[in-house]
Amino acid sequence: MITEEKLKILTDSAKYDVSCSSSGSGRKNTGGMGNGYVAGCCHSFTPDGRCISLLKIVLSNDCIYDCKYCPNRLSADVPRATATPEEICELTIDFYKRNYIEGLFLSSAVHKNPDYTMERLLLVVKKLRTEYRFHGYIHLKGIPRADERLMQEAARYADRMSYNVELPSEKSLKLLAPQKSKESLLTPMQKLAVQSAAFKEEKRKGLIKGHFLPAGQTTQMIVGASPEPDGQILRLTQALYRKNGLKRVYYSSYVPVVRDALLPETSGGQLREHRLYQADWLLRFYGFSVEEIVNEGENLSMEFDPKCAWALRNMHLFPVEINRAPLEVLLRVPGIGAKNAYKIIEARKYTKLSFEDLVKMRVALKRAKHFITCNGKFFGAKSENAVRGLLVAAETQESAEQLDLFGMLSTPQNALIALTGQL
């Protein structure tokens, strides 16, 4: 059994990885323990508001690289530990059996050299799948510059793999993570995407059995450690979704765990991270393209969520009639989420929806009411300025209710407009 001390060191080093998703794999139990849960499953939540779905751990935090932002970098004075493959397997199995976790998220510092590290990672996932007959979820972090064959073999055992982009531009990578390069991070992603498509095709034809990353690939970048604006970050995101078929891009607001002259002293702020995720959702589920959301050299509005900001720039498209607007238009109404859009589409088949009906169906109307009509009737504010003020007020109120936004949401003038009601 792994010691508590070792477990602490190895999870401390892994916890800054954002991804904890366990969705997308329907792996079946064929004897032994575990299966995939397509919808994913959260097993606990920590006081920082994040979910625990997977056992997030590094095989080793003993690193030969010296990435400036990383708590495990070569020059850092931190306790080092390396687990044996058996320790990790046993931990996974015994946690899984007790229903603490949905599976394993395994990563590693670059220990000795990339090939050696990737070999050890591969050994763990292979052992888990074959010796321990474990069919639960496995997310494996790929090691850049490791032999391609190791990567390819690992993909046969893992449900998901990820190569982290780390930073949103080549320039920042050179500065802060000199041993990594854009090419060393993007090439494996592209290769895996191609191989995965080829595997699917062969499987469809019945030529091959088994799995190849059924839950696809994801990546992560640190936001706020380097100067790239949101417009540039989201363009990279869009390219990763469109060209590499990634399932998710994660953004991690920079946390200054490390002091370095090249790094900012303060945290990137959780509001910025929140806005990036909102924009990301618009790209994936709401039919937006990045060009509609933000210009390349600009940041997202801190005041309004990105959909609101877009709607305010396109007031000539509103209001839309709730009983007639097609799905793709409903999805663009601020305040109406995907679930509510589908709800409306279903319910209006049976009756003409009134404003009261929407209230009864608990469609959030605080924002939406300014952008819709119900049977031709409009319930929003009269002027565009008023809409603006009310939206700021809605945002401020919500932030006070649910989010820690690290700083001011709205300018004092806006707050005043909202309060005095000259809207």
Next chain:
Amino acid sequence: MIYFFDGTKNGFLCALTEAFHDDAAVLVTSQVQLALGESPVLVSTDDEKAKKAENRLLSFDKDCMYDLDTLFRSGMENHLQIAFDYFRLLAKMKKPIGKRLAEPAVFAAVECMKKVGHEIHKMHGFIRFMETESGALYAPFAPDNDICDRLVPHFRARLPEFPFVIHDTARKKAAVYDGKNTFVAPLDGAQVLLSANEAEWQSLWKRYYQSVTIPARTSKERNKQMKGYMPVRYWKFLTEKQENPTNFDEIT
């Protein structure tokens, strides 16, 4: 009118038939106190009559008996009334009504079923098994809704080689998988002998929970967020939220 029935599914179906034309029908089981001057209708449960009603309802919506089962499991105080209003509407419309969300009766029923469904999904994550001396797994919990047997298929599919007991300590019943068959049984107190390593694994899990938390991102608001996702009333059975190793005297 007020209709008394015995709280069973067949009783419900008979009450539905009897109160079908009474728009102000209120459905109660025997625990309810009546106001002075009210004279209730006592619904007698007739299995044949119930079967007829069931077949008729199934001809309108083939999935409706699963919905009824779900509504019966709800812990909401007025869940039977919600079921009644929903099924009366179904009988009137004579076709599936589940998507007519602008109908208050439908909305209420859908929300009620969603709550049950959500708790089942949450418990897929929040159930905490302990390993007993024999290797069987034991998980006590006290859910809002009567769901212990609805959890079995999920765990049976992923832990087919482990017998397990999911114990609803509030309703004093348990869903059991013996390695082959599953059944529900009444269960009050449970005598559980833990395996030699159980305490150590629990302690490792607690250590993991502590160290995976990021202090720089922890705040009052985030803490509230955690409680939103993982309500405090569930903590009693969550290993990572207990200071001491599991104490059975407290649970049972």
